[in-house]
Amino acid sequence: MKAFSLAASLSLVLFSICTGVSDSCLAAERPNLISIVTDDQGRWAMGLYGNKQIQTPHMDQIGREGAVFTNAFVATPVCSPSRATFLSGRYPTELKITDYISPDEAQEGAGLHAPIWPAVLQKQGYQTALIGKWHLGEHPQFHPHKKGFDHFMGFLSGGTRPMDPTLEINGKTEKREGPLPDLLVDDAIQFLRQSQDKPFALCLHFRAPHTPYGPVPAEDSSLYEGVEIEMPIAKGLIEEQIKQKNKEYYASISSVDRNIGRLLKELDRLKLSDNTLVIFTSDHGYNNGRHGISTKGNGHWLAGGVTGPKRPNMWDTSIRVPLVMRWPKVIPPGTRFDEMVSNVDMFKFVLGVLKSPQPEGVPLHGIDYSPLLFGKPIPERKVIFGQYDLHNNGLAYMRMIRTEKFKFVKHYRARYMDELYDLETDPDETRNLVRRRMPPQWKEKAAELETQLIEWQKSIQDPILKPAYQ
Template sequence: MILNSFKYLLVAIFIGITSIKAQSQQPNIIIFFTDDQGFGDLGCYGAKGFETPNADNLASEGIRFTNFYVPATVCTPSRAGILTGRYPKRSGLHEAVLFPFSENGLPLQEYTMAELLKDAGYETWCVGKWHLGHKEEFMPNNQGFDDFFGVPYSNDMDNYYYARSDFQAPPLPLYRNKVLVEHGPNQEFLTTRYTEESIHKIKNRDPNKPFLLYLAHNMPHVPLHVSPKFKGKSTLGLYGDVIMELDWSIGEIVNTLKAEGIYDNTIFILTSDNGPDLGSAGPLRGKKAQTWEGGQRVPGIVVWPKKIPKNEECKEPLSTLDLFPTLARFAGAHIPDNLILDGKDVGALWLNPKTEKLKARPFFYYARNGGLEAVRYGKWKLHIKKSMGWDQIKLGDFELALYNLENDISELNNVAEKHPGLVKKLKSLINEHAI
C-alpha cells in the first residue's frame, strides 16, 4: 500500500517536472506593433533623417522581410487580423475603424492569439492601444489577455467632437485591466510608460511560464507626441523624434530580456499596423488607407536567437495573418479543428530562410471601406478598383491594372493589356474569394 502510494507520488512528480520542462522550452513571444509606421521608416529599410540603431541591430539578429503585409489599410481591421489569423471581414471589422461611439468590437466567439497561447500555458499581456472595442465585453481581459494597460482606441480620438454623429468623445481613457485609471494622459509620455510597463511585466513574470507580450504603441499615429528626452533629436523634426523614441523602446526591452537571461528563447516580432500617414513608404506607391503597396506592405522583422539564423533578408511574401498558426506551432498550441484561418504556418521559412520557399498563394487587399480591391499572387498584383489614392477628376475612371512587383515595386507600369490570361486568372481568384 505504502509502496503503491510512493509510486503514484513519483509518477506525479515526473509528470509535473516534464510539464515544467516542456513549458521552459516554449519561446516567449513579443509582438512590437507600431501605429502608422511606414515601410521606409526604419534605418534598415532605408530611412533618412533619423537613426534606428536598435531596430537595425534587431534585424541583424534575425530576418528582415521585404514583402511583409498587413490585411488592412487602417487600425482596427489590421489589429483584428493579427490577433485572429483571419481576414477582418470574417469578424465583421473590415470597414473603417471603431470610434468612441461604436457599440461593437471583436466578437467574443473569435479565438484570439492570446486565448490560443493562454490555453498552451502562457501568461498573456496587452500593453498600449487596443482599438477592438471599448465596451467592457470587448476589452482585452475578455479576449484572452491576463493583463491590460493602455488605451481602448486611437490617440487622435482624445476629446474629439464627431459632428456627423453629434458625439463628444471623452478625454482619452487609460485603463489597467478593467479599471479606468486616468483621463486624458499626457501623450508625451505614453511611449515611455508603455515601455516601463512592459519591462515591469517581464521582470515580474511567472518563471515557470512563457509569456506573450503584445505591445501596441500609439505612435507614430497623429497627433505626434514625444518625451522631452527625444524632442529635437532627429533632423526630420517631430516625426523623426517619435521614431527614435520607439527605437529606444525596442532597445530597452531587448536589454531587459538579456538581463533576465531569456533573450535567446524569445521570439521578437517588429511590425506596423498599416502604411504611413506622415512617414515614408520608401519606394512604394501610396500610403495609409490605400490599397497601393504603401498602404499595406510594412516593415517586418522576426528574431529568435535560439532558432532563427542571423542577418537574413527574405523576399518571400507573407503577412501578419501567418503569425497565428506559426506561433501556435512553436508554442505547441492546439488550433481547434473547426477554426478557419487565412494565415499559413511559415515556421519552416523562419528556420531556413535561405532554402525554404513558400508555395504561391493569393493575398487579398481590402480597402478602408471594406471592399476588395486587389490581389497579389506570386510577383503579380491586380487592382480591380480604387476607392482611395486615385484622383478621378485628373485621371478619369480607374482602369484595371496589373503590376509585376518583382521589377516594378512602385506600381508605375500597368501591363494588363500584355497579359490578358494572367488578368483573367487573378480576377477569378478574387471572384472565388468569398467570405
C-alpha cells in the same frame, strides 16, 4: 531494493519539482513570445530596410541579431481590420471589421468576435498580456480580459494622447504623466519581471507613430534637429511641409525605438533573451507624401499645402510592413527571408513556431511559415490577397491580388479605378496599366489576375460578390 528506493526517491523529487506543470519547468521548456506592433509604420521607415536618416537602432538590432523578412504584407491598409486579421487569421469581411472602428461604431457594439491566438496560448498555460492599443471593441464582451489576455494596460479605443495619456490600469481609467511609449514599456518591463518564471506571451502594441506624431521627448526629437529629410517629393506637394511632417514622424518612431531598447535590455538582465522570440512589425504601411497622399489606405490627396479628397489605395507603401524576428536559441544572426508572408498568417505561425496544437473547429487562412526559422523549406507561395472597404469618411470597396511580378486591384462600385502594376519594371507603382485601350498583353494579365482574385473571394464568401454569385 536500496537502488530501487533511491531511483524512486529521485523520481519523486523530480516529479515534485515539475508537478502540476511547474512554472520553472514550463519556463525552461517552452519559449516565450513578444509581439511588438507599431501603428502606421511603413517598411521604408526603418534603418534596416535602407532608410539612412531614421534612427531605429533597436528595431534594427532585432533584425541584425535574428531574421529580416523582405516581403511582409498586411491584408488591409488600416488599423482595426489589420489588427483583427493579425490576431485571428481571418480576413476583414469575415470578421465584419472592414475599416477602423469609429467611436460611434464602438458604442453601437462593433468588435472582434473571432477567436485569437493569445487565447489559445492562455489555455495552454501561457501568461498573456496586451499592453497598449486594442481598437477592436469597447463593449465588455470585447475587453482584452474576455479575449484571452490575463493582463491589460492601455486603451480600448483607437488612440490616446502621445503625452500624458489616459489609460486603463488595473481596471480603472486614469491619466498618467509622461510619454505614452515610455509608460507602456514601464508596464511591459513589470510584466516581464512578474512572469519570468512562467512561459509568457506579451503583445506590446503601440499607438505611435500615428498622428498626431507629437509631442515626443526632446531626446527623440533632437535626433533630427538640423537634418534635411531626404524623400521623393511628388508633383504639387510643398517640399518643406512634407519634410517637416516626416521629421515629426521619424521622431515618433524613434521614441518607440528607444523604448524597445529598454525592453531588450531587460530581457538580457532577466536572462530571458535566448528563449524568447521577439517579433517586430507594424499594422500597415504609410505614405506621408509618397504617391502624393497622406497616411495610409484611406489617405487624402496632398497638393499645394491643402488636404484634398480621399484616395483609397492598396499601394505597397500602404500594405508592405517591416517584419523582423529575434530568437537567439533558434535563429542565426543575419538571416534573411525573401518569401512573401502576410499578417493573415500570424495565427498559424505563432502556434507553429511554439509547437502548440492548432485548435479544432477554428477556420483559419494563411500559412504556417515557422519552418523557415528552423532552417526548413515551406511550400512556394505565388500570391497574396487583400481587401479594404472604406466606409468611414469616404466610400470604397477594393480587392487585391499581388504576385512577385504583378499587382491587380479591383475597385467595386467605382468606374475606371481598377489598377494593374508591373512590379518588375515599376516597383514604385507609378504607372497604372489599366486603361480603356489596353495593349493585349496587359488586358490578358488583368483578366488572368481578376479570375484568380474572384476565386479567392468566393472561397472566403466575400459579400461584395453576392449580387453576382447568389
